[in-house]
Amino acid sequence: MFNMSRRTLERKLKIARDCLSEEFVPRHLGLDHMTREDVVARNLTIPSHIFGGNQNEPAAILVCDGTYIYEQKSSNFLFQRKTYSLHKFRNLVKPFLIVCTDGYIVDVLGPYPAITTDAEIMSHMMLDPAWHWFLNANDIFILDRGFRDSIPAIEEHGYDAHMPPTRARGEQLSTVDANKSRLITMCRWVVETINGRFKKDFKIFRHVYFNVALTNMMTDFKITAALINATYRPYRDNAHAAQFINIINENINRENELADYVIRNNLNRQRVAFMPLDANNPELRDFPQLTYDELLLFTLGIYHLKLAKSYCHEHMRPNGVYIMELYHRRELVENKILIRGRIQSRHIRAKRYYTYLLINPALQGRQSLEGYYCSCIHGRRTVGSCAHIASVVYFLSWAVYQDEFHTPAAFLDETILDLDAAE
Structure with missing residues (x-):
């Protein structure tokens, strides 16, 4: 050369x-x-x-x-x-x-x-x-x-x-x-x-x-x-840095009351109290519609939103439907809306995480998300959220309102042989 x-x-x-x-x-x-x-x-x-x-x-x-x-x-x-x-x-x-x-x-x-x-x-x-x-x-x-x-x-x-x-x-x-x-x-x-x-x-x-x-x-x-x-x-500096700081100041010392409620009442083991619903069900229309910037403020950055998109497609893959569970004992949560999701771990096939979101219909936008909790290691945090919670919020507040929802790296589905599908 x-x-x-x-x-x-x-x-x-x-x-x-x-x-x-x-x-x-x-x-x-x-x-x-x-x-x-x-x-x-x-x-x-x-x-x-x-x-x-x-x-x-x-x-x-x-x-x-x-x-x-x-x-x-x-x-x-x-x-x-x-x-x-x-x-x-x-x-x-x-x-x-x-x-x-x-x-x-x-x-x-x-x-x-x-x-x-x-x-x-x-x-x-x-x-x-x-x-x-x-x-x-x-x-x-x-x-x-x-x-x-x-x-x-x-x-x-x-x-x-x-x-x-x-x-x-x-x-x-x-x-x-x-x-x-x-x-x-x-x-x-x-x-x-x-x-x-x-x-x-x-x-x-x-x-x-x-x-x-x-x-x-x-x-x-x-x-x-x-x-x-x-x-x-x-x-x-991030364009939302000042707002991130305000959110940190507001929530850094806030206890996760929803986590205490879920653990105290052992909701992870209850099935009768929850009614399975399609994520497009009118019962869930009280969930706030958020802009992408509001989602960034909820997760305090882009990383968990990227993971949220992949989690959403993981749960829509079997039949194109994202299943949520609605808590029908609303009188026990001050007549607010409690939603539960079961999120498949991205690392361990046999493990699923329970995510909970408490919605106050009397409030608007991001403020109506009064509480959230996940059974994963970081699920009790009140500053930002884990990716499992972010996936539910991402889908219900933003993705369902989009015209198209593309699968991340969809081309990889065709590169390996699925024995179960072949049978």
Whole structure:
């Protein structure tokens, strides 16, 4: 392609790589190219409101996560043991990203062996004095559950770490914990999208890396991070950010009274009290019709709405009808409308979740959705909702009024042989 020998091409690539590493990368990546004040200035409105402290002394907020670069098996058995992941069942190494809440990459660390956990990487990062020179006490790290063993090391240096709460096996998160989990995911999504940019826009990182090129892998990864910082537009505040904040303030301390009612009266086990109805039944016409923007405010973001569409088609697939169940003992819920849905889990075939929606016909729009509860792990939250509840609200308040309702990725239905249908 270049009309030169492989060795000549490798030498020229090395010159280009060295020039980029020495001149370009330090301008766009690393602790020396920005200050803590630059990180604070990049805090988006919602993370700043939730975690950022007071306005006089705003905290720097950093989101951390590891990513994977897959590689070939090696004849070096020590290297192969270190890079084999029992989680992915593949050989890989782990770069580690530290980003601002607007997606700007502060630094990239690694690569680390596959057997190294995110908590171990974070604890090792806390041993580097450069970070303590860069940050101040009470600055914020937003993390996932894989970092739980590193929390003491983070707090030992005076920083605050926020991580989704965990639950005991077989138990549901409390309303407080479920709300906290939603607040963290509202801020933490940014590091997942940045990880995705490496794989989506730079083909070399989404394929299996050749072992012969691994010595240059991290250099190329840092050059890529610097290119993303230099050329990509950072994320901006959501157009509904101010309304999201108001909803959070209104509901963060609100108990889920409907959940208490359902559990106290054991409604999950009752069938007689509920009357099955087609979702188009006139009995359900008191359900409020919402705009798409109102749905976004109900779910506090787009993610659960995307899942809601897939859940709707899952339940319309057998016969094109979405079945709801109407609670006919209205006198027990102050003459309001209680609707129950049974939502198939997207992960486990044998598992279904019960979702409940309490409607006040005297109110209009989103305000008429007075309560909701789901039997899933996050079902007690009052800040936003789980995807199962979102699917019912999405269908009854918006989808039934649309002219067309397309199945997501419908072409995949024809790619596999259905033995049950063949019989």
